[in-house]
Amino acid sequence: MxxxxxxxxxxxxxxxxxxxxxxxxxxxxxxxxxxxxxEPFTLTSASVRAGGTVQNAQVFDRNDCKGGNRSPQLSWRDAPAGTRGFAITMFDEDAPGRGWWHWAVAGIPATVDSLPENASSSGFLRKLGAVEARNDFDTDGYGGPCPPPGKPHRYIITVYALNSADLRLAQGRPALMFDHEIGTAAIGSARLEVNYGR
Missing domain, CATH: 1.20.5 (Single alpha-helices involved in coiled-coils or other helix-helix interfaces)
Structure with missing residues (x-):
C-alpha cells in the first residue's frame, strides 16, 4: 500500500x-x-548613413552636377504584419515651393527586404515587377541630389509597408501621384534622412 x-x-x-x-x-x-x-520597422543603407552626407555615387549626373546617379543600397526589416508590398520615395523637403521628388517606386514584392545599389537604372526593379515614377528632373526612376549652391538640403528616403500588392500605378506617372497612392495603402514606414550641399 x-x-x-x-x-x-x-x-x-x-x-x-x-x-x-x-x-x-x-x-x-x-x-x-x-x-x-x-521590433520597430527600420531602414538602413550601405550607400548612405542616417544624418550623413550623400556620396558622389548617388549625386545627379546632369547640368553642373557630375555624380554617378546610382540609387542607394537599401535594407529594411521588421515590417508590420499584413504587409503585402513595399514602396520607396526620396524627397528633398528643403527645395523651394512644394519640395522636390527625386525618386518614387512601387510594386516591390513583400518577399523583398533589400535593394542593391543602382537598382533603378540597372534593371533590377523591372525584374521585380516594380514601377518607377517620373521624378522632378522629368526623368523616370532615380534622380540624385543636385541642389543649388548654398546651404545643404535634407533628403528623406522612406520605405513604406503597404496593405496592397498592386497600387495600379504605371511606369512614368508623376511622383506626386505615386506619393498619393502610396499614402492610401501605407500601414507603416521607416526612413533615413541624409544631407547634400554644394
Missing part, C-alpha cells in the same frame, strides 16, 4: 512538474513572439 501511494505521489509530482515546465515554455514563446512583433 505504501509503495502504491509512493508511485501515485511520484507520478502526480512528475505531472505537475511537466505542466509547470510546459506553461513556462508557452509563456516564453509568447513573450518572444511579442518581442519580435514589437
Amino acid at each position: 505504501r509503495m502504491r501511494c509512493l508511485v501515485v505521489s511520484l507520478a502526480s509530482s512528475w505531472r505537475h512538474r511537466s505542466l509547470a515546465v510546459g506553461a513556462m515554455l508557452a509563456l516564453f514563446a509568447a513573450h518572444s513572439a511579442g518581442a519580435r512583433a514589437d
